Amino acid sequence: KNEVEQSPQNLTAQEGEFITINCSYSVGISALHWLQQHPGGGIVSLFMLSSGKKKHGRLIATINIQEKHSSLHITASHPRDSAVYICAVDSGSARQLTFGSGTQLTVLP
């Protein structure tokens, strides 16, 4: 069993829809990261969180430490949100991220 599980693997939505991507992990963590990767490879860090909820524009990330679960929400989705979204956990004092397999999001106009 992978330490970090993401669902769904693929997601297609219509522009304007509310989107949720889930991440479950099995190890103790110090922080959880949500990353966005566009075609071509560039990765952007969206959120780093260790408790509660963070919001940035149309993106919201939540984490439940007790349930070892995090969600990434996108409100009013747009075609430019099409990308791979990756969850990663930081489980030690030294930086060693363990990654989920990613969710390929496609938003259709």
Next chain:
Amino acid sequence: KAGVTQTPRYLIKTRGQQVTLSCSPISGHRSVSWYQQTPGQGLQFLFEYFSETQRNKGNFPGRFSGRQFSNSRSEMNVSTLELGDSALYLCASSFLAGENEQFFGPGTRLTVL
């Protein structure tokens, strides 16, 4: 402020050769981490350097090595290249080690023929 830069962006090598990739972190950042991304294995942690010291290493063979210089620039080296080393190699920098946001470079795409 300039972002993380990686050179070269693309590289083609043949089996048995060695390769050195370079990463320049954001000015002031002292932690550099390296990752390998392949279609089969996804993203995997290679190693992390902080103040010229390797603090942690992922589950990769000894052919993969790295170092960090006093200006925080980092290099990684892969010796005796194998076909399976074909991947996107990403580095990321952060101000401090530990719980800090990482900023990723554009990656170096290595193809081993």
